[in-house]
Amino acid sequence: MFYEMTVQIRVPDMKEGQKWYETLLNRKPDFIPHEGFAEWELIPGCWLQVAEGTPSNGSGPIRLGVVDIEETRERVVRELKVEQFELCSREDVPVRWGTFSDPWGNRLGLFEYVSEDDKNERTESVLKK
Template identity: 30%
Template structure:
């Protein structure tokens, strides 16, 4: 990849019921939000320069997909099951990825993806 001026990524997830969504994402991610920058916005740092932000925006709620890379899809599914978050079956694209998805209370998709290509 060529060098760019980009240094971080924030995935924004719009929701209708902020409190309900924050509670769900706390279960999904296994912890409280790392940052509450303003009312009705919560942020979790997922990696060095990668964040997920959950904020109230009723008009846009339910239309977002967030893809989260994981080291082991089965470990992630097990973690989610223990937290009470239902995750779908693993879909494999041979020699590329394994993925499984869940849906938040507003209908936004969260897709966990494990790279199995051997190139990473």
């Protein structure tokens, strides 16, 4: 049985990387166990680790679910100076999504459920856990 997960992103400069991810996530890390490493618990049991090191080429994207993709995209573009961040959708897919990169080439993204019922059901089930 799996009960938690972590995803690690590497950045060459931890000070810059931590600041960038604090801006993206709108908060300070939840845990900094040692120099060169910071963690955010995004939802219960799901941790994003930012570690100092060489970024992995071609990995990702790690997509984060949001309630309002337009609003979050605007904030990311404005506050983090992300230039390429197109939103996509397909008739047969229940979410809208977009992909962008951090300054070190790590691929990230956002997604939002198209149906308000799906969005409410999913957020309620995640927040109950």
